[in-house]
Amino acid sequence: MIAGLMKRRIDPLWEHAASPLIGIGMTPNQVTAGGLVLVALSCAAYVYHQSSLAFGLCLALAFTFDALDGAVARRRHMSTKAGGYFDAMADRYQELAVFAAIGWVADLWAIAMIAFAGGILTSYAKARTAIEIPIENQAWPDFFERMERLVFICVLLVADGLAIAMGAASPWFLTGGFALYALLANATALQRINRAFAMLKRADAKKP
Structure with a gap:
């Protein structure tokens, strides 16, 4: 929702932040791959040290x-359909790695599966609609999209880590927050599915 409604304001900030990467000649696909590697390393480190605080901070970075990657593509005029596809696939693997790490460390496999399903279905609802009818990519301002999900999970992990550091840890903190994430992700999937049905029904009604 944030990315969709504030895209014009956010994009210039990303493009400015991308200047160092452009300066060293990185391509959009290299940035995408680099992000995937960083997430994978962060997840592996979390499985080893099991520090929610460190994991949340590493994921934020x-x-x-x-x-x-998108900012680099725009600045270097290297936007391609293949690059967009690669970015989308890398995003899904990032989410899978994060939820697998949390499921392993906190033994929250059931919630992790439901949370991952919510994100996947949110993405697939739009992709499947695009197979049936032409759609605008930015016309889907749903509540708990990828940016909101990333911010939520990073804040949740950092908050859990700070609670542990201050001696106020509760086994229900991470569990409750992760369960809320799963609920919001699936609610957003249903919101997007409902919009897709409405769009497809309107398209069907226009057929002779």
Whole structure:
């Protein structure tokens, strides 16, 4: 929702932040791959050290790096359909790695599966609609899109880590927050599915 409604304001900020990457000659696909590697390394480190605080901070850095691929593509005039597809696939693998790491460390496999399903279905609802009818990519301002999901999970992990550091840890903090994430992700998937049905029904009604 934030990315869709504030795209014109956010994009110039990303493009400015991408200047160092452009300066060293990185391509958009290299930035995408780099973001995926950073997320994977962060997840592997979390499985080893099991620090929610460190994991949340590392993910925030990795996700920020990953968000710069589109800015690099625009600045270097290297936007391609193949690059967009690669970015979308890398995003799904990033989410899978994060939820697998949390599921492993916190033994929250059931919630992790439901949370991952919500993100996948949110993405697939739009992609499947595009197979049936032409759609505008930015006309889907749903509540809990990817940017909101990334911010939520990073804040949740950092908050959990700070609570542990201050001696106020609760086994229900991460569980409850992750369950809320799963609920919001699936609610957004249903919101997007409902919009897709309405669009497809209108398209069907126009047929002779």
